[in-house]
Amino acid sequence: MPLILISGIPCSGKTTRCEELKAFFQGKGKDVIVISEHEQIIRAGFDKNSIYLDSNKEKHVRGLLKSEVLRHLTPTNVVLLDGLNYIKGFRYELYCGSKSNKSTQCTVHAEINRQQAKEFNEDRKNDSERYLGEIFDALVMRYEEPDGRNRWDSPLFLVFPDQELDKEAIFASLFDKAPPPPNKSTENAPLSSTNFLYDLDQITKKIMNSIIEVKRSHPVGKVSIPGYEDLQLDVSRVSIPQLNRLRRQYITYSKLNTPNPSQIAPLFIQYLNVSLT
Structure with missing residues (x-):
């Protein structure tokens, strides 16, 4: 279930921390899946220098x-994303993805x-692993x-090369708290009875x-609505297309928050009054 997003500049020790x-986590009995940016670059047929010269790549x-x-986000494993992850917008997208999957997440x-990172890069013997100077900069x-x-970077664990990574704190942040609730707009509408949907439409x-x-x-001014005399509404300032739009909005809202059938009419009038204020 949890996602651990590892971020850092080139040659900062990301893969070492990932391993x-x-x-x-494997010692804790967890299934661990590592997703490596470097491996994805190779599988896509690119090299680590060329892709950062081409925004499309x-x-x-x-x-x-x-x-x-x-x-790979499931209730039974831990996903480690090993990469630069240097764009905050991308980290936010991953946060939204894990949130919608009801998964916890942290950032290392x-x-x-x-x-020091530049020197590490220059000392790499394998040309395929070394960044060109201008790309590194x-x-x-x-x-x-x-x-x-x-919120998309939190909880955040900062670690330097000579520091010990607080793995127990990371474990606690992922397994000792509930995941953030998904956004209401991204949740599936609760199942409603056929009778309720019919009543909602007809009323x-x-x-x-x-x-x-x-x-x-x-x-x-406000007038009583025939058939619902105890409910009043100012209809002088609203057009028919606007009323139809508000009705569609109310139906959508009611599917997400199913009211008692007896409350459909008064809540609809209240919704129109509020919307037209």
């Missing part, structure tokens, strides 16, 4: 990473002195550091017809 966390790789993360920021400049005040339609009938007399 450390993998061993720790970079977007393609980010899309692959996001797809892999969401595909592998921090390092920029000059550009990535450092473009890096948007995680901020624990942002609101009947009120609409009554309002249209009242409007023909050009009333001023």
Whole structure:
């Protein structure tokens, strides 16, 4: 279920921390899935320097990473995303994805002195693993550091190369708290009975017809609605298309928050009064 997003500039020790966390969680009896940005780049047929010179290639790789993360989020495993993850917008997208999957998430920021990271990069013997100087500098400049005040970066664990990673605190942040509730707008509507949907449609339609009938007399101020005399509404300032739009909105809202059938009419009038104020 949990997602651990590892972020940092090039050569900051992200993969080392990823392997450390993998061993720790496996020792806790958890299934661990590692999704590596470097491996996705290779599978896409690119190299780590060329993709950062081409925004389309970079977007393609980010899309692959996001797809892999969401595909592997299940209630029984831990997903580790090992990559630069330097764009806060991308981290936010992953947060929304894990939230909709009712998963907990945390961010591990592998921090390092920029000059030290540059030296590590230059000392790499394998050319395929080394960033070109201009690419390295550009990535450092473009890096948007995680901020624990942002909900999509929180909880945030900052660690330098010579520091011990607080793995127990990471474990607690993922397994000792409930995941954030999904946004109301992204939840599926609760199942409603056929009778309720029929009543909802018929009652609101009947009120609409009554309002249209009242409007023909050009009333001023609030008037009673025929058939619902105890309910009043100012219909002088609303057009028929506007009423139809409000009815559709109310029906959608009622499907998400199913009211008692006896409350459909008064709640609809109240909704119209509030919307027309």
